Amino acid sequence: MSETWDVVVLGAGIVGAACARACSLRGLRTAVVESGAIGGGATAAGMGHIVVMDDSEPQLALTRYSQQLWMALSDRLPPQAEFESCGTLWVAADEEEMQEVRRKQRVYASLGVATEILDSRALREAEPHLRPEMAGALLVSSDAVLYPPCAAAWLLEEAIHFGAKLYAPRTVVSASAGHVRLDGGTELTAEHIVVACGADSVRLIPELPLRKRKGHLVITDRYPGLVRHQLVELGYLKSAHSLTTDSVAFNAQPRRTGQILIGSSRQYGAEHTAVDHAILKAMLARAQLYLPALGACSAIRVWTGFRAATPDKLPLIGPWPADETLFLATGHEGLGITTSLGTGRLVADALSGAATEIPLEPYLPVRGPIEHSSSTHPAAGGLHA
Amino acid sequence: MPDPARSITLTVNGTMVRVQPGTTVAAAILIAGGYTRTSVSGEPRAPLCGMGICFECRASIGGKLHQRSCQILCTQGMDVRTP
Amino acid sequence: MKKAFDVVVAGAGPAGIAAAVTAAAQHRRVALVDDNQRPGGQIWRSGASLPRPARVWLSRLEASAVEHLSGTRIFDHPAPGVLCAEWNETAMELHYEKLVFATGARELFLPFPGWTLPNVMGAGGLDAMVRGGLPVAGKRVVVAGTGPLLLAVAAHLAARGAKIVAICEQAPFARLAKFAAQMSRYPGKLLQGLAYRLAARHSRLYCGCWPISASGSTALESLTLRQGNRTWSVACDYLACGFHLVPNLELAELLGCRIQDGFVAVDDLQQTSVANVYCAGEPTGIGGVEMALVEGQIAGLAASGSAEAARKLIPQRRRMLGFVDALRRTCALNPELRRPAADTTLVCRCEDVPFGTLREHTSWRDAKLHTRCGMGPCQGRICGAAAEFLFGWGPDAVRPPIFPALVSSLAAESTNPNKSMEDA
Structure with missing residues (x-):
């Protein structure tokens, strides 16, 4: 049995949920696969700090872009997302x-x-x-600040409201060449497979940095x-x-x-x-x-x-050269809660052929060296676990 | 048998309460006619387990928040506050 | 503060006292650690009206060289041979050669409408409050739940002048009768049960009966009870309600001891799967005081290197295993007990999470993450066991601190000297 989608998002952490929401809003037929609890990985471990960070110019651009998206959404977030403009x-x-x-x-x-x-x-x-x-x-x-697991759950609810389908709890057995195989034999066919599994993304693509x-x-x-x-x-x-x-x-x-x-x-x-x-x-x-x-x-x-x-502390957002049906949305280190919304929009724009609102190039999986500001910032982004 | 000569006096929300030695602060709060805490949705609560694990008996004792009153014995002049 | 002992005993109930006294008699340096100010655990709290074995063991403890660390709460196990505890807001490191943990059990509480009202307490809960000075003379009390504790509590409260309105045992009469018949093998227990029943003889015992709701404006005023198809209301001042006991396994899990069918796995000498760590009492199986005393002595001897002496007690323990089994079967919960919880009934009392919200979730972890259930200071000790019964959810892995501890105490924790880090 095979089901056909425009986009299959792997992972329903806050980044995956944001990608699914943005893609569904854009009218893309979207499925999401999650093996555990919604927002149960790094999302649940994180602090939930929505923060503008200036380690590098691309980091500043993505965090500022995302922070503005959060501000625009804040009135609609449910109380359990505990959004506070502190x-x-x-x-x-x-x-x-x-x-x-x-x-x-x-x-x-x-x-x-x-x-x-x-x-x-x-x-x-x-x-x-x-x-x-x-x-x-x-x-x-x-x-x-906000409470990430409930924010992720709400983003996913929105995605589902706009037509996305959730496969959970289901484990991805393999994902390549436009095919996603789940445990239990389900096969999903997709034009694009968005890999948003955080640090676990290496399970699917071992070469990821x-x-x-x-x-x-x-x-x-x-x-x-x-x-x-x-x-x-x-x-x-x-x-x-x-x-x-x-x-x-x-x-x-x-x-x-x-x-x-x-x-x-x-x-x-x-x-x-x-x-x-x-x-x-x-x-x-x-x-x-x-x-x-x-x-x-x-x-x-x-x-x-x-x-x-990632080595340069910037996320990996963009097609994976070895298999262009795979589109990465991972490597957010300590800033995934903040940058989830920006990532979702970049992914949806790129996959639907629209112009992105900030340049995508600095986050492409294959990229040149990044110039960092005078110091590194271990403190912020919370430890986000 | 209660022995007035050995009794301990403490205050619960400013009101004097007299108890026997060996009385827990949780018991003193109930003797004073109160309850121990207000829950996060505003319900009055009193001890459930009596053994220090349910945390329903939390009260402010001597200015310290979140003390488990069922595990603490009354002492002379103790200042106990509940919401 | 650092203290070192040959044997550290965690928990000053009957099992812990027996282990500590026995090990000290073998000339070991022994510490007996307990959160409470007084030794005795839940069952032997307070000097008044204690049974003979309690008086005997408490005076042995008094006469022993055991260092009794009361008011001391163990919260972490940072490395083999070390426990971290908090005493009087001070962090304390306890080093041991051998550890005996006798962490006892807690009551299982099942949610029903009104169970969060003041004066709805555990059976052992109200008993402990009364031992802690709460007067109940003239008060109307309903004792409910399951297990032999109900009769003991009813007897004690009656002796303190309470009017026991009803004793409601969820187990059907036939099962209780069978249990009583089996008790002929344990004459002490049978006599004790009869004595309790006699002490509360003016109250009526209902079998296959439990509370389905409680009401009152700011505290308990009345209860609705169900027995079969019949429901009725009774006016009362207190409800003492506990559905038997669940073992306290947090320390066991932190230590990495193997847990089997919900209890700590031990060998004949009470040795757990972890080297130098022994367990005695309720965490190995709910067996009551006599069993706890024997297990405590075996563990105390084994931890002192007197395995031969310990072995002599093994037959005594074996004889009691039948009681553990009979008790477990008798107290098995009726699935109907899941029904009183309504959608608005709170399950998590720390965070006020209702049953209806939890029902939408698929696992304990999922529920915790999205509803805050179990995220309060009780760390899920109350709602976790209830959720296990209501939804069949298994617990999460245990992480330190196993009890809330001051930030300063966590910061003072012992660290592995072999490992260093570059501090910021």
């Missing part, structure tokens, strides 16, 4: 980091992103529980008002971060429930989902350094997840 505070510990605040402000201004520089006193007023000797912060008010980058997150009981904005440290400037070693950074997020989500950590080469105690300890020590009041908060859960990381 804004991001990029916290500067000292004068050196304040220079980074100013640099960041200029970059964001060039894209029309309004920001505000807070001095030490203004920061204390904005976040009374931060360590008082912080130098200041950059406030990006248009950033937001993807590595798992493990992250840890901790969530507390309810302490309403303790944290008001998504807080991210700029402290990576002085630390010896690299793309190869384990690292932690301070990242705290207020949930609508009053809970506080604490990150973040990054590890390569860790394949096991178990909590790594050394990393957890370092991550929480870092968090308490910035936000001493966290120490007395009760932590309810700790979890881990795997980001799909």
Whole structure:
């Protein structure tokens, strides 16, 4: 038995769900295949920070584009998606980091992103529980947070409303040359197969330049008002971060429930989902350094997840040269929640032959080297696990 | 038998309550005529399990939030708050 | 804070006390760790009106060299031989050569309309509250659920002056009669059961009966009971309702012990599948106090290197296995107990997630992710077991912390010295 589709999306994480929604909206006959829970992979492990990031120009373009799409959608999101426009505070510990605040402000201004520089006193007023000797912060008010699994489920519901069909829980046995074979013998024929399986995409295409980058997150009981904005440290400037070693950074997020989500950590080469105690300890020590009041908060859960990381920290969006029926939408590392909507639109535009609203070239699976801004940003994008 | 000479006095939401030594804070809250917490959708709740695992007995004790009152014994002058 | 012992015993109920006292008698350095302030576990809480074995073992504990770490909650197991615990908001590292865990059991609570009202409690729950100083003299109490605990609780509450309006046992009469007949092999248990029944003799025992709804404005005022096709209402002040016990397996799972048919698998010496780790009491099978005491002694001896002495007790334990089996069969839940939950009935009490919302999901993980069920501070201890009965969903893998712990305690955790990381 074979069913024919314009597009079959593999994976119903937030990226797959966004792709399915955008394709269905565009009138493409779309199917989605998911083997587990909707939004149950990296989507469930992530922080849900909708953030404009400026590691590189293409990253800035995609995060800004996506953040605007989220803003436009925010009124329609269901309450369980917990969308909150709390804004991001990029916290500067000292004068050196304040220079980074100013640099960041200029970059964001060039894209029309309004920001505000807070001095030490203004920061204390904005976040009374931060360590008082912080130098200041950059406030990006248009950033937001949401609860990713429910956001993904809603995007998928919309896709289904516009005619998409969901195959779940079904496992993909193979996907190539316009054919997708599922467990149980179902065969789907498609003009385009969108691979949106995060780090698991290598199961289908082993040659993909993807590595798992493990992250840890901790969530507390309810302490309403303790944290008001998504807080991210700029402290990576002085630390010896690299793309190869384990690292932690301070990242705290207020949930609508009053809970506080604490990150973040990054590890390569860790394949096991178990909590790594050394990393957890370092991550929480870092968090308490910035936000001493966290120490007395009760932590309810700790979890881990795997980001799909690429060498240049940009996602892979576009046809896979070895089999042009395969269209990639993976490798979003720690920014998949933010960039899901932008990715969905790029995919739908490209597959329907329309012009994309931002250039697709920087994200094509085969591409040249990328120029990064002065520093790398391990802190943001949450650890998103 | 209750022994007034050994009794402990604490306050629950500002009201004095007198209990015997060995009384849990959860029991004191119920003796004071209250309940322990308000649920996330606004229901009044009181202890269920009595052994510290259901977290229905959470109350603020001595200014600390989310304390499991069924596992804590009353002490002289303790300040207990419930929503 | 770091403390090292030859034997760490987790859980100060009968099994844990027996293990600790026995190991200390073998001249081992022993710690007995429990969340509660007082030893005895759920069954032997509070010094008043305790049965003789309780008094005997508690005084043995008192007289022993066991270091009793009360008010101490174990939340993690970062490496073999180490447990992390929290005491008085301070993180504590407990190092052990041998570990005996006797983490006991908790009641199974089944949702029905009104079960979240104040004064609807567990059977053991109300019992513990009364032992903790809640007066029930003159109060009207319905005791419901299943298992021998109901009679014990009714007897204790009656002795404290409560008026036991009804005892509702979900098991049919024939099954109880069969159970009672089997108890002739265990005269102690039979006598105890009769004594309990006698103590609460003025209350009526209904078999094949359970509450289907509770109502009241701000607290429980009345209950609707069902027995067969008959339903009726009773006015009452408290409901003490528990559907037997489920073992506390969080620590077992964190340690990586093999679980078989819902209980920790142990050999004749109470040794689990993990080296140097023993288990005693309810986590190996719901068997009651006598069984727990024997298992505790075996584990205490085995963990002290006295395997020969431990083996002498094995026949005693074997004789009781029949009781475990009989109890399990008697307390098997009637599938009809799934019916009282209405769409609006809350299943998850931490996050207020109703039955109707959960019904749309396909697994515990799926439900957790999309409804917040089990995401509150109880970590699914209450709703997880209920969802397992209602929907047949299996539990998730256990992750640390196995009990909510302060962020500062997690940050203070022991880490593997062989592993270093570059801190940011």
